[in-house]
Amino acid sequence: MRDKRTVWLLDLDDTLHDASRASMPGIHEAMGAYIQTHLGLTPEQSSALRRRYWLRYGATLLGLIRHHDVDAGHFLHETHRLPGLEDRVRGHRHDLAALQRLPGRKVLLTNAPSAYAARVLGVLGIARCFERIVTIEDMHMFGHLRPKPDTRMLRAVATRLRVHPARCVLVEDTLGHLKAARRLGMGTVWMRRFRPGRRGAASVDRRISTLRQLLR
Numbered sequence: 001m002r003d004k005r006t007v008w009l010l011d012l013d014d015t016l017h018d019a020s021r022a023s024m025p026g027i028h029e030a031m032g033a034y035i036q037t038h039l040g041l042t043p044e045q046s047s048a049l050r051r052r053y054w055l056r057y058g059a060t061l062l063g064l065i066r067h068h069d070v071d072a073g074h075f076l077h078e079t080h081r082l083p084g085l086e087d088r089v090r091g092h093r094h095d096l097a098a099l100q101r102l103p104g105r106k107v108l109l110t111n112a113p114s115a116y117a118a119r120v121l122g123v124l125g126i127a128r129c130f131e132r133i134v135t136i137e138d139m140h141m142f143g144h145l146r147p148k149p150d151t152r153m154l155r156a157v158a159t160r161l162r163v164h165p166a167r168c169v170l171v172e173d174t175l176g177h178l179k180a181a182r183r184l185g186m187g188t189v190w191m192r193r194f195r196p197g198r199r200g201a202a203s204v205d206r207r208i209s210t211l212r213q214l215l216r
Contacts, residue, residue: 006104007161007168008214009186010130012112014173014194016099016211017120022088030079031060039068058149058176059111065145072145076113076136085116089123092193095211096126102214108133109157109170111147132161148172149180158184169205171214178204189214 013019035046053063064070099106106129110117114135121127134157139147146153158165169187172178173195178188188204196209208214 004103005167006187007158007163008102008104008106009109009157009168009170009181010099010106011170011172011174011177011191012108012110012117012120015171015191016096016126017089017091017124018194020194022090023082023085023116023120026082026085027079030081034075034078035064038070059147062145062147072136077115080113080116082116082119085119086123089120091124091126092210095193096124098210098212098215099126099129102211105161106130107157107161108135109148110134111136111139113137148174148177151180151184154181154184154186158186171208171211175204 010016013023031050032043032046035041035049036043039046039049041049049063050060053060057063057066061070061072061075064075065072108117108121108130112135114133114137117133117135118127121133127133136145136147139145139150139153141152141156148154154170155165158168161168165184165186168181169189170178170181171189171191172181173191175190178190182188182203182205189206189208190204191208193209206213
């Protein structure tokens with residue numbers, strides 16, 4: 001799995017930094033407020049709708065687009081403002097050093113919007129490690145938004161990189177995304193540093209709790 005021909009597709013949140021503390025609480029709160037305001041729902045109804053769309057489509061936004069004609073750009077902007085984000089972002093110095101030493105091509109592949117990704121990468125100081133940064137704005141296919149875990153988008157990313165999917169390894173904290181990558185023949189690495197209590201993942205190639213383990 002580890003050589004100079006490998007193309008690493010690395011997730012951002014809860015893979016390269018502790019988003020569970022830095023950004024996810026604020027994003028979830030902002031999403032709830034957005035749905036309440038724009039769809040006229042109660043907090044309880046908003047929470048239930050958000051979870052239902054996440055389970056059905058893999059992303060709340062896809063359900064909002066499909067059933068409520070929500071504008072993706074407006075939704076992403078409003079839910080990722082996150083004042084003070086830069087003060088909360090934390091990465092692990094040794095892990096980030098390992099990322100720089102990791103042989104092969106490295107691509108950031110995140111369902112987050114580009115402005116948010118740029119802020120996080122700016123704090124971590126690792127943007128230069130990546131050959132390409134693929135954010136949710138880059139995940140449109142035939143006029144439709146296709147974020148992870150959409151296998152068509154994952155295949156298209158490999159095509160853009162001019163490699164067979166089998167040369168790619170997805171490093172992620174989200175099992176559903178890893179399972180989709182595995183169906184395409186991609187390698188799969190489950191990052192568990194930031195949410196270690198989860199179980200399962202019999203179908204992933206490796207489980208890690210630090211990026212340094214990718215060097216072994």
